[in-house]
Each structure stands twice: as C-alpha cells, then as structure tokens.
Amino acid sequence: MKKLNIGLFGFGVVGEGIYKVLEEKPQLNATIKKIVIKDLTKPRNAPSELFSSNADDILEDDDINVVVELISDSDAAHNIIVKAFNKGKHVVSANKKLIAEHHKELLELQDKNDVSFLYEASVCGSVPIIRNLEEYFDNDLLNYVSGIVNGTTNYILTKMANENESYQDALKAAQDNGFAEADPTADVEGFDAASKISIITLHAFGQKINVDDVIRKGITSLQVQDFKYAKEKGYTIKLIAKSKVNPETGEINSTVLPTFVRLNKTIALVNNEYNGVLIGSSLSDEQFLYGKGAGRFPTASAVLSDISALKYDYKYSIRKYDNTQEGKFNQSGKLKAYIGFKDQKDDVSNLFDEIEERFQGKDYSHIVGLIDINKLKQKELIENPNLSLIILE
C-alpha cells in the first residue's frame, strides 16, 4: 500500500481533528510528519517536535508527498498550495474561499504537475457532494443544485426561528462550537456559501462562476418581523445557495439568498449545523444529500476520505468542465421576493415588476412580488442593511 507522508498546515478546529483521527487509524499508512502553524507559542495537544512556523519545513521536504492545508488565511494557503504542486506534492484542502477564487489556476497546476488536488471538505463539511457530482452524476443531466451549504448561518437561523434566541447569542454559540470562519462575516454575509456554490457549479455544470457574480445576500438584515411573517404563513427561513440551469438558453442563475421554505419541504427539516443539498436531474428527478456541514470531526471525516482516496491515486476528472468556454450567469429570470423594511424611505416598490402583496405597518412594512434578477444585482438592494430580502420558493 502506498505510504502517505503528510505535511499538515493548520492545527485549529479541523487540523487538530484530522491529527486525532489519523492517530487512531494506523492501518491507513498515513503519517503526519510535520505540522506548520502560525503561532509557535500556543499550547498544542500533540508532541512539540512536530510543530514549526516555517512553511518550507514541509514544502522543501522531499519525503513529504501530501500537503493537507487547513489554515484560516486564504492568501497564505494559495502560496502554500501553488508551491506544493510545483514540488510535486498532492494537496487536500478545505479552503473554499481560496478554491473558489483560484479554481481554474489550481486545476491547471494540478494537471501540469501530475498530482491530485482534492477538496471534499470545502463544500458542506461531511457531505460527499463533490465526489457525487464528479462520479455519480457525471452522465446525468442536472437541472439544479440547491440547498443549505453553510452550517453557521443554518445554526443561527434554527436557533432564532425555533428557540427565539437572539442573533448575537446564536452566532456566539456557532463560534464556540467551531462552526464559524475565523471572520464570521464570511458566513453571515453569505460569502462562504457563494464560494461553495461556485465550486459546486463547476462540478455540477462544468461552468466557472466568479464568487462576485453570485447574487448574494446574507442573514444580517433579517428582522424578528420576518420570522413572525414566516411562522404565520407556514414557512421557515433558510439561507439557500442555488445554481439552476435555464434549459432554453443554457444560462445559469446562481444565488445565495435568504428564502422562505415551506415547513413540509425536505430543506425545512435541515437544522442547526447540518447542511442539505437537493440535486435536480432530468432522469432521476430530485435527490437529497444531508449531513453535518461544519465542526471538527464531520469536517475531518471528509479530509480523511480525501487522504484515503490518494492511496489509489484518485483525482477529480472534471470531465464536464471546458476551461475555454465562458459560462453565462444571472442574465435573465424573475424571482418571487419579499422585501421588509422599517422606514418608508426604504420603500423599493419601484424595483418590482409585479406586486402581489403589500403591508404597511407602524413599525415594519413589506412588499411581495416578482422581481427581475437584474434588479437583484443592484447594490442599493443587496447591500442595503435596512432591507430584508427573502425569496419565496
């Protein structure tokens, strides 16, 4: 069996998790030879001789054939991975921000250096979405991939909707549990989910969307009145990431938006840090993948699966992706949306093509109607913290 000598970058929530898991699995024939972290003075639950703060202790060691990159700094991670590839090392990473930003370059470098780049943990933690899209759905015609891909926001929304917990308390608990990013803005403003849907879109549809082109709004503008509205109407609120193909034009609409989900829908049952993804296909209709999307051991399980896959030289084939073709994203379509606001000066009824419902209260008002996807790209709508934008499915 091929021997894997691992250089591990990062010993935080996930890094320490994979260290512990590998310690308990000697049969895997995978050994962590060195761990590079940022702060050498921190106490660690592993022998001190394993640690270094010098990346070259891994990258320049010819005996190390696998780099497992689990750090919180995506720029530093980019340098590490590029150098690792150029040194002929395989790379396993969980860093969705870095991957979504440099996907094309990293895939090219992987091929040029004839190594493997695996990143199952970067999307939906323990849920094997990438491997399924790559292998199982390779020949199936997919229409959409849609669901909950961020554990932190789903944890917060669950606590707010079901336990009347405050946003701040729920966020703090998500951080304490190790679900949130080092800067939780990435979670709560939807950037993390946008990176994940970008990665999913490449593996599902063979098209690369830049993270900035995903229509994105996070959960920070949501108000108690929105949760009250949801309850009255039989919905819950979820942050839904979606890429959907228009069968007539081939164009893809790619969004990360708070969404009212009917309580009897599968996605409504995905709570706390769990993630759930629906895969819509012409042949098999709809399938559902579900599991823990964040946290130490769920994420370590996906990293472990990638490390074991290296034993048989596994590599994503990415057969659907043609890097010479530019995809068409978010160019046309209408969505049914609810917009809530406190102050009448924030009334954006002019943005709607059709208005179905309007409520003007003393403290809070809302409008429901059809809105063109091009209007959803407007910064005045997406980035206005006074507007609560929620899609109706």
Ligand SMILES: NC(=O)C1=CN([C@@H]2O[C@H](COP(=O)(O)OP(=O)(O)OC[C@H]3O[C@@H](n4cnc5c(N)ncnc54)[C@H](OP(=O)(O)O)[C@@H]3O)[C@@H](O)[C@H]2O)C=CC1
């Ligand atoms: N937490 C989760 O549930 C999930 C996380 N991920 C991803 O996994 C990665 C790691 O996340 P997580 O473990 O939560 O993060 P943590 O913040 O818990 O740990 C980050 C680790 O990175 C190290 N680090 C930061 N900058 C550098 C650097 N420049 N050079 C070397 N080491 C560095 C830190 O060192 P030090 O200890 O010295 O501070 C620390 O050990 C991220 O990309 C994240 O997005 C993916 C899926 C789920």
Ligand SMILES: N[C@@H](CC=O)C(=O)O
């Ligand atoms: N912060 C992320 C961690 C996993 O990707 C999340 O909450 O989903």
